[in-house]
Amino acid sequence: xxxxxxxxxxxxxxxxxxxxxxxxxxxxxxxxxxxxxxxxxxxxxxxxxxxxxxxxxxxxxxxxxxxxxxxxxxxxxxxxxxxxxxxxxxxxxxxxxxxxxxxxxxxxxxxxxxxxxxxxxxxxxxxxxxxxxxxxxxxxxxxxxxxxxxxxxxxxxxxxxxxxxxxxxxxxxxxxxxxxxxxxxxxxxxxxxxxxxxxxxxxxxxxxxxxxxxxxxxxxxxxxxxxxxxxxxxxxxxxxxxxxxxxxxxxxxxxxxxxxxxxxxxxxxxxxx
Numbered sequence: 442x443x444x445x446x447x448x449x450x451x452x453x454x455x456x457x458x459x460x461x462x463x464x465x466x467x468x469x470x471x472x473x474x475x476x477x478x479x480x481x482x483x484x485x486x487x488x489x490x491x492x493x494x495x496x497x498x499x500x501x502x503x504x505x506x507x508x509x510x511x512x513x514x515x516x517x518x519x520x521x522x523x524x525x526x527x528x529x530x531x532x533x534x535x536x537x538x539x540x541x542x543x544x545x546x547x548x549x550x551x552x553x554x555x556x557x558x559x560x561x562x563x564x565x566x567x568x569x570x571x572x573x574x575x576x577x578x579x580x581x582x583x584x585x586x587x588x589x590x591x592x593x594x595x596x597x598x599x600x601x602x603x604x605x606x607x608x609x610x611x612x613x614x615x616x617x618x619x620x621x622x623x624x625x626x627x628x629x630x631x632x633x634x635x636x637x638x639x640x641x642x643x644x645x646x647x648x649x650x651x652x653x654x655x656x657x658x659x660x661x662x663x664x665x666x667x668x669x670x671x672x673x674x675x676x677x678x679x680x681x682x683x684x685x686x687x688x689x690x691x692x693x694x695x696x697x698x699x700x701x702x703x704x705x706x707x708x709x710x711x712x713x714x
Contacts, residue, residue: 444468445500452509452532453525458516460525462533463489463508464540465500472545474713475505476589477533479526481553481687483615484514492552492591494693498702504709505542507533511558514619519629520570522619526558527571530583546712548587548644550705553656553687554615556593560631563588564640570628584642587712589705591649592657592686595665596632598623600657612656632661636668643674647708649701651684679704 445467453460467473476499480491489508496506511525534547551559561571566583594600597616601623604612620626627633634640646669650662662678669676681688681697689698 442501443503447500453528455512455525456517458512460510460512460529461489462510462529463496463506465496465506465508466540466542467500467503467505469503471543472713473503473505473543474545474709475507475533475542475547476550476709477530477547477559477585478506478508479511479549479551479555479559480508481551481555481592482513483612484519484522484554484557484619485615486513492550492690494690495550495702495705499706499709502706502710504706505545514615518618519620519625523558523561523571523629524573527562527566527583528573528575528578530562530566530585531575531578531581534583535578535581546586548589548709548712549585550589550591551593552591552690554594554619556590556595557597557629557631559588560590560593560595561629561634563644563646564631564634564642566642585644587645587647587709589647589649589708590662591689591701591705592651592654593648593662593665594657595630596661597630598626598633599661601626603658632665632668635665635672635674638672640672640674643669643672645712646674646676647705648676648678649681649689649704650678651681651686651688651697653683654686656686677708
């Protein structure tokens, strides 16, 4: 195991809101990969600590983490929160030397609704819809070396229609609060971005998905993978039988959760080898 430090820091101030990130810095030699995390919560709840159980494990195994807050859907509609994520990725890359971080690979992790946000950055890091100009970040892009999607919402339009059909009022309300309309669900849709041929980057991807997920149909992970491979990308889908939405953070001591974290860890370390 590796010792690590934890530090909260502001990375953006916008509309009177100071956005914070939590940096997990391993005390490790050599190339240290870093994962920039975007939490779930149906776009409307949660914070940078949502996936702390994953962050702590990664840091203890020599993997750095930069976990972002962003404006929630209750305060800012799409695309503003994705702009926060894009800004956070660029800020981290621009400030890595100042923070004393090494030159290792930098990837993204998005869980649930956070995968919609980080997924857009993974496949379209320079989309002007999400790239606010800032002189302090000039010349820095939001490109990622890899992407991990956990129980992901990669096709928000399909999930919206599923929630409507199944009477999941909470999820429908969360979509309506975050997206201005269904056209926005098509635009801010990682799956459709790839399928339409609009992806400008295809980093290696790993998906972690339970088969008993009632918040998103688990076959959506397979459909995304099919489109990603057809576009020329490399992707692996890891299914966990009988596991529900957010199973890793909801029940971290379960064997399936431990196996999923080990899968994430191995994928990240492979990017640095």
